Amino acid sequence: MKFFTNQLIKPYILESGYQSLCEIGAQRGNNTDEFLQVASLVIGIIDPCLDADLGEKYRDNNRVQLHKGISLDVLPRISGQFDCILIDGDHNWYTVYHELMTIEKRGLLKPEGTIFLHDVCWPYGRRDMYYQPELIPKEFMQPCKRQSLVRGQSEPHSPNKHAETFSAVHEGGERNGVLTAIEDFLKENRGEYKFFYSEEEHGLGVLRKTTSTIGNKIFNKHLRRARYRSVVPRLNNVTKVKFPALYSSLRELRDKARRKVA
Numbered sequence: 001m002k003f004f005t006n007q008l009i010k011p012y013i014l015e016s017g018y019q020s021l022c023e024i025g026a027q028r029g030n031n032t033d034e035f036l037q038v039a040s041l042v043i044g045i046i047d048p049c050l051d052a053d054l055g056e057k058y059r060d061n062n063r064v065q066l067h068k069g070i071s072l073d074v075l076p077r078i079s080g081q082f083d084c085i086l087i088d089g090d091h092n093w094y095t096v097y098h099e100l101m102t103i104e105k106r107g108l109l110k111p112e113g114t115i116f117l118h119d120v121c122w123p124y125g126r127r128d129m130y131y132q133p134e135l136i137p138k139e140f141m142q143p144c145k146r147q148s149l150v151r152g153q154s155e156p157h158s159p160n161k162h163a164e165t166f167s168a169v170h171e172g173g174e175r176n177g178v179l180t181a182i183e184d185f186l187k188e189n190r191g192e193y194k195f196f197y198s199e200e201e202h203g204l205g206v207l208r209k210t211t212s213t214i215g216n217k218i219f220n221k222h223l224r225r226a227r228y229r230s231v232v233p234r235l236n237n238v239t240k241v242k243f244p245a246l247y248s249s250l251r252e253l254r255d256k257a258r259r260k261v262a
């Protein structure tokens with residue numbers, strides 16, 4: 001996430017003149033600390049604090065307000081409006097779709113605001129992940145287990161009882177994954193938002209509510225950059241599938257070059 005925060009989100013926030021951010025899913029606050037480097041930014045965190053006591057961490061910081069809990073409990077009662085919202089919490093269709101619907105229905109995003117969403121590509125773009133499966137209504141849950149996922153591969157993987165989260169056994173299909181949730185949300189809110197996503201680092205979606213020339217300009221600038229940068233991961237994937245021997249040789253060369261630099 002740090003990659004996107006520094007390469008895309010922080011510059012985007014500065015260019016858009018945003019002053020407030022709601023961060024859904026902050027874990028240990030590593031990313032929050034990056035955002036705090038933007039001097040004027042005020043941050044609301046929504047996180048159940050499963051991994052760290054964020055209340056303690058930000059106790060003396062008056063630019064951070066913690067709403068301890070899961071997003072679908074907090075979003076319906078939180079007050080105010082945000083310039084931008086980062087969704088990086090529970091990466092499953094049910095949660096993300098309802099987060100977006102609640103944000104829209106409650107008007108939690110200011111006009112010209114932007115929602116950033118992490119993990120819109122492999123592995124969770126088309127596959128649900130659950131931190132706490134017991135909190136998801138049964139009818140919205142994919143069959144899931146604790147399992148290891150292999151980078152770039154969609155097939156079912158080996159069980160892993162040490163995995164921190166549960167993930168859907170099957171990839172794809174209806175109501176499965178973060179990108180599917182965004183697409184389903186957009187079907188119901190067509191024309192209201194502009195959307196693109198970057199394919200690097202598990203993917204970052206950018207959803208902007210804009211009617212202004214300047215808003216469109218900023219959005220289009222980052223869309224063009226993301227398209228340009230996506231060429232390399234795409235080429236990587238095609239080479240890996242179609243020319244595995246070439247892919248292995250290129251990786252060996254890359255690793256050798258990296259060892260030399262180190």
Ligand SMILES: C[S@@+](CC[C@H](N)C(=O)[O-])C[C@H]1O[C@@H](n2cnc3c(N)ncnc32)[C@H](O)[C@@H]1O
Nearest residue numbers: 001025026027031047050070071088089090131
């Ligand atoms: C991928 S981590 C976030 C990482 C963080 N954005 C960063 O880059 O440092 C996901 C976090 O979301 C939290 N989480 C899980 N389910 C959630 C939910 N329903 N609402 C809000 N946060 C949730 C988890 O406790 C975890 O801290």
